[in-house]
Structures are given as C-alpha cells and as structure tokens.
Amino acid sequence: MEFKLQPLGDNSVIIELGEDISRDIQQKVNKVSSFLEKQSFDWVIEYVPGFTTVAVFYDPCKIETNTLPYEQVCEELSAHLEKLDVEEGAKPRVVEIPVCYGGEFGPDLEEVAERNELTPEEVIDIHSNGEYIVYMIGFAPGFPYIGGMDERIAAPRRKNPRLKIPAGSVGIAGKQTGVYPIETPGGWQLIGKTPLKLFLPEGDTPSLLQAGDQIKFVPISEEEFQKWEESEND
Amino acid sequence: MIKITKPGLLTSVQDLGRYGYQKYGVIASGVMDATAHRIANLLVGNDENEATLELTLLGPDMEFTKDTLISICGGNLSPSVDGKPVKLWRSVLVKAGSKLKFGGCKTGCRAYLAVAGGFDLPEVMDSKSTYIRAGIGGFNGKPLQADDELSLKEPSDFATQITKVLAAELDGQKFAEMQWTIASEFTSTPVSKPKVRVMKGRQYDWFTQESQMKLFTESFEVTSQSDRMGYRLKGPELQLEKEQEMLSEAVNFGTIQVPSEGNPIVLLADRQTTGGYPKIWQIATVDLPIMAQLKPGDKVQFTEVSHEVAQQLYLDREKQIHQLKQGISLKIKQESK
CATH class of the missing domain: 3.30.1360.40 (Gyrase A; domain 2)
Structure with missing residues (x-):
C-alpha cells in the first residue's frame, strides 16, 4: 500500500x-x-x-x-x-437506519422537494434508495460523514440555523446527508428522524456507526417509529 | 466529602483526558494545563491521571466535612481557608469544617484542586473528564453547581504519610501547609506576552509567505470568544496562497487552524476530533500549559521550533516530572522519620 x-x-x-x-x-x-x-x-x-x-x-x-x-x-x-494489501478488503458492514420522513420529524422535507422540483414522496424515495458509505466519524460523538447522496435531492444549509436540532434528526446539507447523534444547533435541512441512538456512551463502542459502514435508510411510519423508540429505551 | 457552596465561573472534574474514543467522534476533554494538574496530584499522593477540579478565573467556595489533604496548582485564583491565604504548589492539610474560597484571579486563568484519594466518581469511557456538551463524565456530566457533594476515595499510603507530617504542624490552626514547594521551573509566574513555541502545521505551505512570517513578527491577542474548546486569536490576518479544498482530518491539542476569514483558532482540550480548516502551526506539547493559562485580553508571541526539538523538549519535560515525583517521595520519607 x-x-x-x-x-x-x-x-x-x-x-x-x-x-x-x-x-x-x-x-x-x-x-x-x-x-x-x-x-x-x-x-x-x-x-x-x-x-x-x-x-x-x-x-x-x-x-x-x-x-x-x-x-x-x-x-x-x-x-x-507496506505489507497491507487493499485487495483483500473486508466486505462493509451494512447498517439499516429506519427513518420516519416528513411531518414534525422532517420540517424541511417540503422545502427540499420544492427546491428540486420533486414531490416529498420522490425525495423520500430517492433518499431511501441511495447507496451510502460512512467515510468518517467526527464533528460530534457518533456523527457520520456520509457519502453517496443523489444530487437530485441536494439542498443548501438553512440561512438561519436552528438552535436545537433533536438527536436522531436526518438532514441534508449541500450534497451531503447525515444524522445528528446528539442535540446540537445546526443548519441542516431536516427531512426525517430515526428512532435509533447513534451515540451510546454506555455501550462497548459509543458509536452505532463506524467509518466504512454501508448505510441503508428504511422509511417507517410514525407508529413504527414509536415502537422502535420504546424498544430502544428498554 | 466536599460540599460546593458556590460553583465559581466554570468548575469541572477533569483528568488527563478520554483517549481511544476520538475515532467515534468522542472528544478527548481533560485538563487544559496538564502540568499543573499532574503536580497537584503528586503533592497529595495520587496517580497523575486522577481527576482534579479545574477552576476557571473565579473559583468556587466549598466546605470540607473531614480533614482533607489537598493541593492547588496552576493559576493564582487567590485561595484562602477561613479567610487566611493558602499557598499554591504545596501539600495542604485542611481541617474538617473549614471553608475554602477563591478571590480574584491574580495570575493565569485556571487552577487545579487535587484531593488525596481523588473523587469517588464513575469512569465513562475510561475517563472521569466532564464532557459538558454530551453531558457525560465528571459529576453528572456537568460543571459543578451549588450544593453538589463530592465523595472522596481512600487516600493512598503515601498520602497518609504526607498527612501525618502536616498534622504535626497544625497546632490548632484550620490548615497546615508544607514548608517546601517544588522547583520554580514548573511554577514560574506567567509573564505578560509569553513566548509559545510552535512547529510547522500540516498545511503550512498553503499560506502566503507573509502570513507565515507574521506569526512570529507580531503578537496575537486572546479574544473573548475563547473557551476550553479553543482560543480565537486576534492579530494580523493569515491568508492562503490560493483557495484549496481541505478534507476533514484529525486535529491535535494545540493545533492552530485558520478559517477563511484569516483569524487563527488554537484548538484546546475540548476540541472536536476532526477539523476541516488548514493547520498553519502546532504548539509544542511542553508549551500547552502556557497557552492554557492565558485569558481573554492576554497577548501571546509565537516562536518556531523544529518538530525534532519539540519532541526532545517533550521527553525532557517527562524526565523532569519523573524526577520531581521521586523528589517528593524522598522528601516525605525524610520528614516522616
């Protein structure tokens, strides 16, 4: 290498x-x-x-x-x-991230759709069918820098960043998509929310995701979101 | 036990940092002035990594419910026990019922209060450091507040020896200080506009020659937008030769990065794990305590050292601290006789 x-x-x-x-x-x-x-x-x-x-x-x-x-x-x-060989790279781990799109969880979904001349359903469809890879973890504990978003749903950061973005929010900033692991201020356009916890301070590894993981966003309903959330808190 | 009666400006539990988790985006945290923290621990017979309280500018008020061996090192925030000034950089035995208070900040910015045995707090991800933003570590993941009660662990055998030496000198007083202190190379009072040694950063070559020089010919001021995460400096603007895309990568304690507006930021204990701004300089580890003791309004002057020299200075400093540790141990042995 x-x-x-x-x-x-x-x-x-x-x-x-x-x-x-x-x-x-x-x-x-x-x-x-x-x-x-x-x-x-x-x-x-x-x-x-x-x-x-x-x-x-x-x-x-x-x-x-x-x-x-x-x-x-x-x-x-x-x-x-020098002895490392890239050819025999291990297959990436695939992590499914359930996302409840739109509504109060994704207040900017419609704006992202409008900006790209799409319907909200089309944005969800494109976002949840993408092939994503986690390039690195940084910025906040468990925060994944994700590559591979379809440019058809790109959207610039909000002019007025929100003071509080709830943990689990799924957003778009430029050509990037990401998930907020902890509540932080931020300017990303929010399109949905996952019930999964990305930052696990008590766990063996404190981050759900690791560099190299492949991600699949799976659309879920609000009821499914509630159920997930309950089981996450158990 | 120690009961906090007034929290001070920013008082938090910190050790030497949370390492091994930066790859998950978990910041290192830890003390700003590692040398003062380590010496404070050595003076009360603790392991160097044991958590201390980091006090900022305006220290807290507290009460001791038991006789407690303490030491205060770093910036001089005017500590006193029941109204009588207490010396820094010494082992001090404080009687049960005494009140420790801090007045104004005379020198530096941060002081470290070590107690024999250390605080009885759980480790989160192998560290007791408070990570305020994520609400973990330290005391309930937060800076100390009024009415917080901190339990202490059993002091080491060495701490018990130190306590015996001091107990003999109490003589009815509220506290007793050790007669000797440590070498001045560790305790020297910070000068105004101190010199801080830096080595070239990873993107040094991206900057204009003028910017590269300015760092040494002119001084910089620590602005009010400065905290444990980083210091924003004010001085000549530093410009890139041309705009270049920079991909996020790891940063270090003491990394000096420059956002596009041209004012450098010094990354400190609570820095994010990665950064996307070009790094012009890197502060030598041995000089980080000087930086950590600067407060808003203070000025600093940078001077260049090579990476090789910086690493040699690092090794020399570690040797000095090791010798200091042996020296303290020897002194206590002599006085215990």
Missing part, C-alpha cells in the same frame, strides 16, 4: 493515503484502521481516521530508541503498512 507519513505534532503522525474522497481511498483508510485496531504496539494511544488519512497518537516516552521517537514510529508503522 502506498502512503506518506507526516507529524501532526510531537506526539502524533498522520498517515496520508490519497488526496480525494473516493471509495478506493476509503477502503485504504479502513484497511489501515483495522490494522491499527489489532496492533500491539504499546506506544499507540489511539488512531483517528479522516477522509483520506489516519492519525496515530502515541506516547513518545514508551518508544525505546536511540534516535527520535518519531523516526522509530515511522519505521515500525512503515514496515507494517
């Missing part, structure tokens, strides 16, 4: 795997992440995937070397990264 290494400070290194957002590079990011997940270097504190990069934070004091810890880190990482 080809890569470049650069420091992100005196306690971290960034592995660069490409320059553009693409499935190929995403798979490389995944491959490197799963290697780092399983590695046993005692100097690794954690790793953080980006769109085309993976950052590795390390403890410079835990590296035994006569040279600079950074050099040793690069040497050890390189030895492993």
Whole structure:
C-alpha cells in the first residue's frame, strides 16, 4: 500500500493515503484502521481516521530508541503498512437506519422537494434508495460523514440555523446527508428522524456507526417509529 | 466529602483526558494545563491521571466535612481557608469544617484542586473528564453547581504519610501547609506576552509567505470568544496562497487552524476530533500549559521550533516530572522519620 507519513505534532503522525474522497481511498483508510485496531504496539494511544488519512497518537516516552521517537514510529508503522494489501478488503458492514420522513420529524422535507422540483414522496424515495458509505466519524460523538447522496435531492444549509436540532434528526446539507447523534444547533435541512441512538456512551463502542459502514435508510411510519423508540429505551 | 457552596465561573472534574474514543467522534476533554494538574496530584499522593477540579478565573467556595489533604496548582485564583491565604504548589492539610474560597484571579486563568484519594466518581469511557456538551463524565456530566457533594476515595499510603507530617504542624490552626514547594521551573509566574513555541502545521505551505512570517513578527491577542474548546486569536490576518479544498482530518491539542476569514483558532482540550480548516502551526506539547493559562485580553508571541526539538523538549519535560515525583517521595520519607 502506498502512503506518506507526516507529524501532526510531537506526539502524533498522520498517515496520508490519497488526496480525494473516493471509495478506493476509503477502503485504504479502513484497511489501515483495522490494522491499527489489532496492533500491539504499546506506544499507540489511539488512531483517528479522516477522509483520506489516519492519525496515530502515541506516547513518545514508551518508544525505546536511540534516535527520535518519531523516526522509530515511522519505521515500525512503515514496515507494517507496506505489507497491507487493499485487495483483500473486508466486505462493509451494512447498517439499516429506519427513518420516519416528513411531518414534525422532517420540517424541511417540503422545502427540499420544492427546491428540486420533486414531490416529498420522490425525495423520500430517492433518499431511501441511495447507496451510502460512512467515510468518517467526527464533528460530534457518533456523527457520520456520509457519502453517496443523489444530487437530485441536494439542498443548501438553512440561512438561519436552528438552535436545537433533536438527536436522531436526518438532514441534508449541500450534497451531503447525515444524522445528528446528539442535540446540537445546526443548519441542516431536516427531512426525517430515526428512532435509533447513534451515540451510546454506555455501550462497548459509543458509536452505532463506524467509518466504512454501508448505510441503508428504511422509511417507517410514525407508529413504527414509536415502537422502535420504546424498544430502544428498554 | 466536599460540599460546593458556590460553583465559581466554570468548575469541572477533569483528568488527563478520554483517549481511544476520538475515532467515534468522542472528544478527548481533560485538563487544559496538564502540568499543573499532574503536580497537584503528586503533592497529595495520587496517580497523575486522577481527576482534579479545574477552576476557571473565579473559583468556587466549598466546605470540607473531614480533614482533607489537598493541593492547588496552576493559576493564582487567590485561595484562602477561613479567610487566611493558602499557598499554591504545596501539600495542604485542611481541617474538617473549614471553608475554602477563591478571590480574584491574580495570575493565569485556571487552577487545579487535587484531593488525596481523588473523587469517588464513575469512569465513562475510561475517563472521569466532564464532557459538558454530551453531558457525560465528571459529576453528572456537568460543571459543578451549588450544593453538589463530592465523595472522596481512600487516600493512598503515601498520602497518609504526607498527612501525618502536616498534622504535626497544625497546632490548632484550620490548615497546615508544607514548608517546601517544588522547583520554580514548573511554577514560574506567567509573564505578560509569553513566548509559545510552535512547529510547522500540516498545511503550512498553503499560506502566503507573509502570513507565515507574521506569526512570529507580531503578537496575537486572546479574544473573548475563547473557551476550553479553543482560543480565537486576534492579530494580523493569515491568508492562503490560493483557495484549496481541505478534507476533514484529525486535529491535535494545540493545533492552530485558520478559517477563511484569516483569524487563527488554537484548538484546546475540548476540541472536536476532526477539523476541516488548514493547520498553519502546532504548539509544542511542553508549551500547552502556557497557552492554557492565558485569558481573554492576554497577548501571546509565537516562536518556531523544529518538530525534532519539540519532541526532545517533550521527553525532557517527562524526565523532569519523573524526577520531581521521586523528589517528593524522598522528601516525605525524610520528614516522616
């Protein structure tokens, strides 16, 4: 695998795997992440995937070397990264996200439809039939940067951001779609809401989604939403 | 137990941070001034990572229900016990029933209050740090409020030794301070317009030469839009050579990023896990405590070091703290005899 290494400070290194957002590079990011997940270097504190990069934070004091810890880190990482083969990438995990579209859960659905000269039903149809991939998690705990939305339903951010967007809201901002894991202010156009919890602070992994996951949005009715929500809270 | 009677401006439980979860978008949190926090813990016989209270500008008022070994390090927020000033950077034994108060902020911005044994609070994702926005960690996921009661854990054997030394000096007073303090290299009072060392950031080359130079020739002011997440600085505007799309990637404690309007932002303890603005500089870890002690209105001057030098400084600092730890241990052993 080809890569470049650069420091992100005196306690971290960034592995660069490409320059553009693409499935190929995403798979490389995944491959490197799963290697780092399983590695046993005692100097690794954690790793953080980006769109085309993976950052590795390390403890410079835990590296035994006569040279600079950074050099040793690069040497050890390189030895492993060179051997990684993107071809044998694992199949992405498919996560279904039920969404109740429109109504009070998706107050901007009609606006998104109008803007694109579509009916609200068509927007739902296009949104729920898309093939999505989670490129990375960032911005807020469990927040997925999702690629693959059909440009026919693109819509600019709201001019007046909402002060409170409820957790679970599914929105569109430009050519991106996303789900808010926690209540935050934000300017996304809201088209629906999922009863699933994306941020699970008590869970083994605090995020429902992970970089590399494939997502399917599944339309559900308001009744189904209530039932889901009850079972989520059990 | 410690009972909070007045919360102060922003008092929160923090340890050295929540690591291993940034890949899930969970921010690292943790103390702003790690050196002051670690030393505060060492002075009460705690592990360096034990949670302390981070006090901001206006400290809280509190009461101790039991004799408690404490230490206060970092910025000088004028602490006093029952009206009598208490020294910073020392082990202090406070009698049951005493009231600890903080007056105005004399130097710095943040102080760290460590108690022997640490606070009896659950860890969330391996850390006790308060993540205010998500409402997790610390004390109920929130900054401390009036009437909050913090239970304490059993002090370490070492803390018990320190307590014995101080108890002998109480002599009817409300508190007793250790006679000695730690080396001034850790405690020196911040100067006005301190120098902070930075190394080149990942997108350094994207900036105009003029912008690259300006960071060193001119000083920057910490604006009022500054908090634990980051400091917005005011100074000369920093411009990119040309507009370039930047894909979000990991950021670090002390990353200096520049949004398109040109005013740099220093990312701090509560930074988001990833960022999409070009990074012009990165503060050397050893100088982060200087940054953490700046308050709105303070000025700062940056100077450049190489990445190699920054890492060497990091290793040297860790060695110093290790020696300090041994030094404290030795001192207590001598005085216990």
